[in-house]
Amino acid sequence: MSVVTAAVRAGRTEEALGLLTGLADAERRALLPELKEIRKELRSAPWGSGSREMLPALHAAGAACHTGAAAAASWLSSSDLRWRQAAPELLLRALEGRESAWLGDVAHRLAQRPASARVPYALMSGLVRRSGCAVPVTDAYVIAWIQHVGGHGRRGSLVDRLRAEPDLVRLVAGFFDLMDLSEVRWMLGEDTGSWQYALAELTRQGFLDRATVVDACVARLLRGGGLTDHRVFLPLLVRLDLTRAEERARIADWTALARDGASPVAGHAQAVLSALALDGELTHRRLAEASEGVLFRGEKKLVRAQLVLLGKVLSRRPDATAELLPAVALAFGHEDAQVQERALKLVERHAERLDAALKSELAPATEQLTPGLRARAAGALGLAVAAPMAYEEVLPPAPEPVRLAAAPETAVELAEEVGALLASDGGVAAFERALDGLVRHAHRDREALLTALGPVIERRWWDDTGVDPQGRAERYFGGSHLDLQGAENALDLLLASLRGRVAASRLRPGARRGSIGPTCVHHGLADAFDARIREVAWRLHADPQPLLLSTPTWSTGLLEPADLVARLDTYRRLGARVGAADFAQALLRVRRGDRAAAAAAAERASALGTDEGERLARWLRAEPPAAPVAGRETRGARILVGYGEVPEMKEEFPVKFRALGASVTAYGTSRYCSHWNPGTRQHWLALLPERRELVAVRMVRDLSDAAVNDVRGGAVALPLLAESGGEAGECVHLCLAYGLAARHPEDRLAAVDALLVLAARGQLDPARLGADLGQLVRRGAVKPVRLAESARQAAATGANATIWGMLRHTLPVLFADLATAAPVGSVGPVSAARGLGDLVAVAAECAERSGARGELPHLSRTADRRGSSRLVAEARRLRDALSARTAV
Template sequence: MSAVLEAVRAGRVGETALLVKKLTDAERRALLPELQAVRKELRAAPWESRSERGYPALQVAGAMCHSGAAAAATWIAGADMRRRQAPAEMLLKVLADRDTGWQADVARRLAARPVSADVPFLLMAGLVRRSGCEVPVTDAYVVGWVRHIGHSWGRVPLVDRLRAEPDLAPLVTGLFELSDLGEVRWLFGEGPGSWQSALAELTGAGVLERKAVVDACVARLLRGGGPTDHRVFLPLLGLLALTRDELRERVADWTALARDAVSPVAGHAQSVLGTLALDGGLTPRQLAEASEGLLFRTEKKLVRAQLVLLGKVLAREPAAAAELLPAVARAFGHEDTEVQERALKLVERQAKRLDEEPAVRAGIAVAAEALSPALRVRAAAVLGIAAVAAPEAYEEVLPPPPEPVRLMAAPDSAVELAEEVSALLAAGGDGDVAAFERALDGLARHAHRDQDALREALEPVAATRWWKQSESHGRRDTEEYFGHTRRGLLTAEGGLELVLGTLYGAVSTATLLAALRSGPADHDCARHGFSRILDVRLRELAHRIRTDPQPLLLATPSWSTGLLEPDELVGRLDTYRRLGARVGEADFAQALLRVRREDRAAALAAAGRASALGTPEGDRLARLLSAGAAALPGCDRRTSGPRVLVESGEVRELQTDFPEAFRRLGRPFTTSDAVRYCCHWGQENHRHWLATLPELRELVAVRLVHDLSEAALDDERGAGAVLPLLAESGGVAGESTHLCVAYGLGARHPEDRLAAVDALLVLAARGQLDAERLGADLGQLVRRGAVKPLRLAESARTAAATGANTTIWEMLRHTLPILLAGLSTEGTAGAPGTVRGLGELLSVAADCAERSGARGELPHLTGAAARRGSARLVVQARRLRDALAVAEAA
């Protein structure tokens, strides 16, 4: 057996197979533990090592030695075996002497593995062919088959390769049942020579049963799948060219697809239903059922097309009004008032029919409650419902702003603290600031109290860290990592690693001191200032744990926003005084930036107690609290291409009595700082920025403007997540804050726009929203091409849907004049694409004006409303003009 192990380690596959073949069954079973040991050796070996060559031989040996089908399949498909697999032909050869039942069992078990197991198709197919079992129609087998068939492009036409497949019918059935085509989507192609055209040709030739293929194709479209799967099955359905009878017998399927499928599939189903309806192939009841689902969809194109179809059918069959008009009324609740108006016109045309159907009239009257106020006035004459309530009755509804959460005290148990540290590290340090600061304070307190007990509790956490594995990483690597040789600024996760490494002696005191004294090289970019403060705080904590543990951290916030109550800070300074402990410079500086100063009564009361401490830190805190809130620097706007950015001046308060790392935040901030790329790009955590200056959000916002502009202009994702936190923060909500929200409302990705809407509503609920400023900003950004009006319209509509109609109207009434002023007779506004979305913005503005009873004229609106034609821009301009006129008259 030693010869077998030697052959395996050397990677000699053929020799391994010959040696194992000579062994008896008992000897093979006895060899298995030795093979498991070799497998463990190979797993532990470094990636790309020479020992990798042993895997193919190991796979062959294990397959031959396992007598059970389940064990053999598990061995062959092991995750580590994927790194270097034995040839399928070799595995088939060494397993050829097993009985057919055993081979069939292994084939089924291999095929049942996930696609990611990457089991060779030739191995599975070979076992199926030799055993004579039914082909296993699993995802792994079907994906392998598709890859195998598509591997020889250009030599034999695909249709001929498929025709030669003995198990074509079940495999094609499996193709339709794949959970996701993502693994093989690129192989299907399009047009002549594609899988779709080949399957259609084989169906037409009778090789595949037509009804089975059509049913499977329709069923797959009903089931859905990956986001692009319909690009395979929908063209195939078109190539099959269904007859009228085939279409007619699947009306229920087309109805379901029209209601629930992705937009292209729903459009196809709608066209089928439309053809049947106009040919008399649908009853009014069936058309009504299909319409009810379609008219609830968000795609305006589909909804409008269905209303057109309903209008044609009603014109031909007036007697169908009782069945179809309730379905038409479903569109009364659509967000687009043009859709509402189209539906109302259909009802108006059939008004006489409603006299004969009082129950239908009553149902439509109830549905008409969802119409916009202006359309309800029209509906009242037809249906006898009450007109819209007077504008004075409108009451703005804003969601209550989130309340800050009081920070819990650090865990008194070292074991509980270790669990929290483990959770933070597992999250990559991206948890909320409160959890991070609470953990830091707990590490400081327990390190001061009993470092041995703290190390014992943290041992399970530390055991998983890379710096604890000395076999892979030497002391020099660890020292360089925690110093500034390899790394720039510490992130939250890196800081926790540093503190743990310090506790376990992974980094020397000299390295800690050198990194603390020198700090990272300065860099003039938006991110460096806040990241540098976090870096200095973490390095100070690590050094003090090693040399002079602190009893607690002064800068731990009182609230989730980062605010620190002044009386709490005075109490902590008193604890330091009583214990004779030395205050950390960076810790105290961060505490001063966090202490609440806007509540002047509490601040002045705490100032007196701080002065009574008789310590330099107490006197420094007393002066700060007595001085009042810090004055914000002046701001100037600068443009960079389509971008509008902000520069700010010096904050003098931060230039005195603060460590060097903190003074960086008080220096002037320029647009060159905003756009500068640097080595720590992407390491920032905006939550920590806001918690650094919880009452000076404008200093944070001015550094966020460029990042938010990328969300609108460069399609970056995720920058908008900071906006609700910015809105919840303290201090003046000024020019930079509003510009950040403006960019967020025009962000590329829906989740960023939704975050901007949340921020807008929070500012409004807190009475801090300057709608005029925000509206003017949006107008300028749209004119410059930085914000697309369609995205802005979607954001505005979402905000208005919460009940904030007055708020959104006040914003848009300062946005629209800027855009309407540039509207020329040729139909072009200030920036390319402005007109395309301007109609949507006018629609939202009209909705808000109608619902809130807005009064007054809108500059340049009359000219837009006086234009000829029925374009959406003109129609909505007229609607807004009329709404404002009605409100004014009222």
């Protein structure tokens, strides 16, 4: 070991640099292998190890020993040396004596590193000064400069510090070109000590060229960027206080910003264009171009402001009518009926100036108006009133269940499918097909199956081959109380069992103790799923089955009775032993809704002469029982549901399945729940494919979390719930109600899909759903604005009558509460819930499109209220829609 590496290992940085002074390049390079070996040791050293004290010395010595610019830059910026790197002044000392070109090369290479490399600004700028090279205006360098100049504890004002910068112009240009401000956004500030203020002041003082700064600022706003970039560059632009000439020179930029900029930026651009237009400095054509973009924006404030501007210009300049009224008519397609009415009033006010050709040109735009406004537009433009077309509800076709394909023929094909399932959950059908394939191939040729699965198993986290052959798999899957979570967890257990990583004694039925202490509402579903998989895993060890009885026929989990009878016959012929959990799951999946098919299959099952055949025959002949009595529970803002017992599921079923027939309360006996994996719920639905209410009652609380606690992913199973079989009763509809008001858009979209599926299958009860939603809104569990968005999405598919049928039972509850003037958000009546106007707007549009007529309780009292708020305006529109006056 050399004296240099000895000094490095001792952490003596000054000594190491002193020993390196005067050494030739070849001698320095000869030390690199020893230094790299130290670095390798430190990478594996414990984080709290004292050996890490040598890092600064290692960092500086390595920099001095690298003679290539690329290698030196890589060493200086390496991530494993970053946390205890040498001080910049020591690193600059280590690089003394190098040629200027070499130092400049290193500086530019360091500046090219990503900003996350955290290369110190003092190091990069020191290399730039010593080399005399041009400043590298990269993101990393500019961000480091901003952090250096704007850091806390610096003397003087930010303006003074920036004024003293020798490369101010180039670095400010780099500031405008930064790809992402997130690294420094918090440092930029918003007051007189902010960068916006400082740059505007330096521009005023002449240190920065005004035209260049204005152009860069506008260009950055045009480019867009991060979500908060406009909070930096828009205030700077405002502080620059552009002259009218400067504004006039950038009319094209203001137009683009008004059309496509972030909302605050668009508002500023709109204000500039408005001032130019009202002063006669904006041509009618330019104003029409800007209006075309603004009137298509979603921000109603901007749209209304643009209509006000157009109205002022039209009043002052009658010659602008031909160019501006077609732009006004673009607002006829806005989703807000109030915006449509504002635009129509402008057209009505100036329609007499239009010739016949221009009136005909506006005619197609009037078709986008609501029916009531469409009649007014026809009268103003002298158009013929078209006879109303008969409304036809358009619902997407209900998805059809898919028949499962047979298990893969070869073990290699099966291994490929298992690997794909472990990488990405393929749903119930793919999982059940793979599960049946594992059972069949293990019975046929266990060794060939293990050989094929070898590459898949070797990549699993639990497949350790150390001195303990069971290891992590035994500790994880052999736990007494572990419930399997989803397909991946289940497949891992089966593969570990095949590989011999879990002892058979841990898998034998009855080896796992039942739940100790309180249980959550899901435990019945979780126990049944778990028991079946663990039985399969044990049989793979002890007594391979020829096939699974419970493999469903259809993707929903439903099993055809004829298929189950045929499988029982195979077991009889082979003398195979039927698994208790496998047979129990088969009974719960077998179709009983088709009574004729069930009766025919029952006869064939009795003819088998086996106990299982007789049990199946009795099950098929029995009438499916009515849904148990449900009882509602209220917990805070929520409405939850409980169920009574289902006796037929507690008789002749294994212990782990009997909880499916037990009574259910909202939380079970415990609020704590470990069943967090959303992917598990699709397999729960496949447990009881003809009794979805028994699954839904155990999911209501989860769905309520999506609306009340903003939990993401809670509604992912709703479309599958809608596609499942059996009664769609109180629990299904309550789950759907919470899903329609979920916090996250993807959850609301899943709920809309479920609603449309139920409607297409004729299983939706709009009155029940609407009444539930009304109660949940008034209790504060459902936000009207979220519900309005879901309702609007569903109506956009053509389901206007369906959504109206739902909302006509929701709104009376809320309209009645408006008269009570109770505090907003209280449990009980609400006086003016936020977003209720949006909900009434959707209802009005659905009523107009579907041709609904009749009285809606308490609507008139809301419509007769004073003022012109969105709620009152949309209530009046709804009242008109429901009366004969809107017929056109």
